[in-house]
Amino acid sequence: MTNFDLIATSAMGLEAVVAKEVRDLGYECTVENGRISFKGNETAIARTNLWLRTADRVKIKVGEFRVTSFDELFEKTKALAWEQFLPENAEFPVSGKSVKSKLFSVSDCQAIVKKAIVERMKRHYKRNGWFDENGPKYKIEVALLKDIATLTIDTSGVGLHKRGYRVDQGEAPLKETLAAALILVTNWSPDRPFIDPFCGSGTIPIEAALIGQNIAPGFNREFISETWPIITPTIWDEARTEAEDLANYDQPLDITGADIDHRMVKIAEENAFEAGLGDLVTFKQMRVQDLTVKKDYGVIVGNPPYGERLGEKQAVEKMYREMGQVFADLDTWSIYILTSHPEFETLFGKPATKKRKLFNGFIRTDLYQYWGKRPPRTNE
Incomplete structure (x- = not known):
């Protein structure tokens, strides 16, 4: 089994509650604003998705690095071992966000990360053209905060608040x-x-x-x-x-x-x-x-x-x-x-x-x- 760097994302103010849940499942963790970081294998991904009541999502952290130019973002993204996660036919849309960073154009960051992953995958799978992307889906995010780029893959899909029991709701439902x-x-x-x-x-x-x-x-839903x-x-x-x-x-x-x-x-x-x-x-x-x-x-x-x-x-x-x-x-x-x-x-x-x-x-x-x-x- 592989040991992954995992992140349980959290609403502001709930970090301590999520961290207690992660620890109760047997995983040591560190707490920052909006995220609880821990290590775990494939079983940990399944268990945390099923059991975490207060986290928004569980993500795999593929890499984290300082970046101040698009060239740097491309090269550092390309240097990551994407082939360990993505099969040759993977569908991998890239979303992004940027807060207080020199690279403030989110659409440019998304395009560069996508291109860098494709170049890495071409080299690994010995391909020349683009990939078909007709296989399983991997939602990748590039998040920039104060010039630190964090690249993650979402393991949850639909947010963890979607338990699957809500037939109907009022005007302002509580998550x-x-x-x-x-x-x-x-x-x-x-x-x-x-x-x-x-x-x-x-x-x-x-x-x-x-x-x-x-x-x-998460017992009655899919991930x-x-x-x-x-x-x-x-x-x-x-x-x-x-x-x-x-x-x-x-x-x-x-x-x-x-x-x-x-x-x-x-x-x-x-x-x-x-x-x-x-x-x-x-x-x-x-x-x-x-x-x-x-x-x-x-x-x-x-x-x-x-x-x-x-x-x-x-x-x-x-x-x-x-x-x-x-x-x-x-x-x-x-x-x-x-x-x-x-x-x-x-x-x-x-x-x-x-x-x-x-x-x-x-x-x-x-x-x-x-x-x-x-x-x-x-x-x-």
């Missing part, structure tokens, strides 16, 4: 990866009740159920690297068998999602059934102001409206105040609310135990964390 991260930063365990009072299309409760039963989030000769079908079969063996389908769960919009509740139910979790999650049409809780030591995770649209702000602020009153008596519950509203703590009526800066898409938000009392220890 599945961010929803999973919100749950993982709480102290929730599957033996405790869990409520999302603003469930929308059901993403947070569905991700909680997947976590609660230890179901690999671009499944078509590559360097990762045999046996490796994927073994990784999926491991995921099946580790799932705890008998774990009982107490997970509720609620939303004020009956159409969203119906969509959430359909999405949960598509995920195979329809019997495990309860969805209700309800205003957060009407929430009543009879159990103790649960966790609430919510992504309420932010009041950013014209005309919505007053209604949202009123709802935040009422939410604070409803939640005030839940002293054994831990509450986690994601919002971009800068006055949330004042409106809610209580300073957060801790705040965490996160990005919901391009919106800068804070996760306001209110930690409840710990459950009493039970003597085994």
Whole structure:
């Protein structure tokens, strides 16, 4: 087996969560802005794609070097051992991005990288003309940051947030990866009740159920690297068998999602059934102001409206105040609310135990964390 330099890409603010997931899978890693770097073989590629709940993609790093001219980019790209990854018939589109670099023309960088790889492949495969590119697909990216070029191949294909269960969604759906991260930063365990009072299309409760039963989030989808000769079908079969063996389908769960919009509740139910979790999650049409809780030591995770649209702000602020009153008596519950509203703590009526800066898409938000009392220890 080959040992690859791998990168799990991450949304800003989630790097530590992704790094913990990578380490929990048994791989040592280093953390930078937006990326978690680690080493692993073909099995690691399959396992991380199947298991990482909060990463955006898993990529192979083919090379990284300083570059300030197009000639330099061409020669250094050509010097990399592309033939170790790409078969003769590989389809290999090149995408790119450039931030604070002398080589700022992305289209030129893409064209040069493509040409350099072709020249390297011609020499290796002893070809004169262009390649047919009618084989498996390898999505290559050249990313320039402060004159450092990183050349990667995407092993995931469609982003890892695409679990395959979303039949429908609302206007501003929460990414599945961010929803999973919100749950993982709480102290929730599957033996405790869990409520999302603003469930929308059901993403947070569905991700909680997947976590609660230890179901690999990528179990029911395909990955671009499944078509590559360097990762045999046996490796994927073994990784999926491991995921099946580790799932705890008998774990009982107490997970509720609620939303004020009956159409969203119906969509959430359909999405949960598509995920195979329809019997495990309860969805209700309800205003957060009407929430009543009879159990103790649960966790609430919510992504309420932010009041950013014209005309919505007053209604949202009123709802935040009422939410604070409803939640005030839940002293054994831990509450986690994601919002971009800068006055949330004042409106809610209580300073957060801790705040965490996160990005919901391009919106800068804070996760306001209110930690409840710990459950009493039970003597085994």
